[in-house]
Amino acid sequence: MSINWTEEVEKRKQSFLEHTKKLLHIRSVLDEENGTKEAPFGEGVRAALDFMLELGEKDSFTTKNVENVAGHIEFGEGEDLLGILCHVDVVPEGDGWSVDPYAGEIRDGKLIARGVLDDKGPTMAAYYAMKIVKESGLPLSKRVRMIIGTDEESEWRCVDTYFKHEEMPTLGFAPDADFPIIYAEKGLTDFDIRFKEGSVQGGQAELKLVTFQSGLRYNMVPDAAEATIDLDSDPTYLCQSFDEFLKENELEGSYLMDSGRLVFRLKGISSHGMEPRNGRNAGLYLAQFLTTLPLDAEGNDLFHSFQSIFT
Numbered sequence: 001m002s003i004n005w006t007e008e009v010e011k012r013k014q015s016f017l018e019h020t021k022k023l024l025h026i027r028s029v030l031d032e033e034n035g036t037k038e039a040p041f042g043e044g045v046r047a048a049l050d051f052m053l054e055l056g057e058k059d060s061f062t063t064k065n066v067e068n069v070a071g072h073i074e075f076g077e078g079e080d081l082l083g084i085l086c087h088v089d090v091v092p093e094g095d096g097w098s099v100d101p102y103a104g105e106i107r108d109g110k111l112i113a114r115g116v117l118d119d120k121g122p123t124m125a126a127y128y129a130m131k132i133v134k135e136s137g138l139p140l141s142k143r144v145r146m147i148i149g150t151d152e153e154s155e156w157r158c159v160d161t162y163f164k165h166e167e168m169p170t171l172g173f174a175p176d177a178d179f180p181i182i183y184a185e186k187g188l189t190d191f192d193i194r195f196k197e198g199s200v201q202g203g204q205a206e207l208k209l210v211t212f213q214s215g216l217r218y219n220m221v222p223d224a225a226e227a228t229i230d231l232d233s234d235p236t237y238l239c240q241s242f243d244e245f246l247k248e249n250e251l252e253g254s255y256l257m258d259s260g261r262l263v264f265r266l267k268g269i270s271s272h273g274m275e276p277r278n279g280r281n282a283g284l285y286l287a288q289f290l291t292t293l294p295l296d297a298e299g300n301d302l303f304h305s306f307q308s309i310f311t
């Protein structure tokens with residue numbers, strides 16, 4: 001049996017693009033705050049999972065929803081199970097797009113959208129590969145199962161739940177991001193830092209740090225940061241030194257006085273956590289600026305603990 005694979009792909013190119021775009025239209029960002037039993041990670045994430053499972057069902061694959069957080073699409077026969085691990089959740093789009101991040105616009109022959117490379121495009125490509133093999137009627141010696149996760153970008157609870165209920169594949173691969181293969185990635189560490197009560201010391205309590213906020217996910221370089229400081233004196237010198245800091249570092253930012261509180265905002269450039277060099281971390285820049293101010297003990301210790309990162 002000889003199959004011209006390129007021809008088979010070309011024949012399905014239009015429908016492949018249409019299905020990929022439909023999947024891209026779904027804003028499948030983690031939304032636990034509004035989660036329900038039917039959609040624990042939010043409506044968007046669930047809709048993206050359903051979209052894939054419905055597609056599989058329509059094409060006569062065996063499909064299964066596992067606890068509304070993962071699912072699979074399967075065909076083939078045999079004892080061994082080949083797993084193709086994909087995910088349909090995406091990180092928040094962030095700011096600074098020149099196109100609608102969920103429209104799936106094609107520009108210069110490239111499809112542009114949030115999640116098109118990670119992992120909706122590769123998911124759909126792997127699905128179509130399964131579809132072509134199935135429709136060609138090739139005999140299979142293994143079962144082939146696409147396993148679809150919905151929490152890959154955050155805490156991987158989708159696979160944890162999935163494998164509590166389902167069998168572990170004999171072998172497998174994960175079509176995610178660049179084609180044809182990524183054979184290794186650098187290590188990743190996500191961590192929370194907690195200060196023990198009473199452990200902070202030092203700093204003059206001239207200015208009290210009220211809030212500091214930056215970043216939406218662990219695996220994104222934050223493109224914005226905001227800090228609020230309580231003060232009862234004239235803020236002019238603080239604003240001036242903020243302006244100087246922004247100029248020195250070629251950054252954008254702003255400040256405003258709001259009922260006795262001074263708010264600093266700083267803009268950075270977002271990028272995927274695996275390529276921090278492509279971004280400018282707004283949180284770290286703002287923290288760096290704040291170490292130059294006479295903050296209260298908590299604020300002072302917090303930002304000085306970042307110091308090793310600045311240098």
Ligand SMILES: [Zn+2]
Nearest residue numbers: 118119152176
């Ligand atoms: Zn991914």
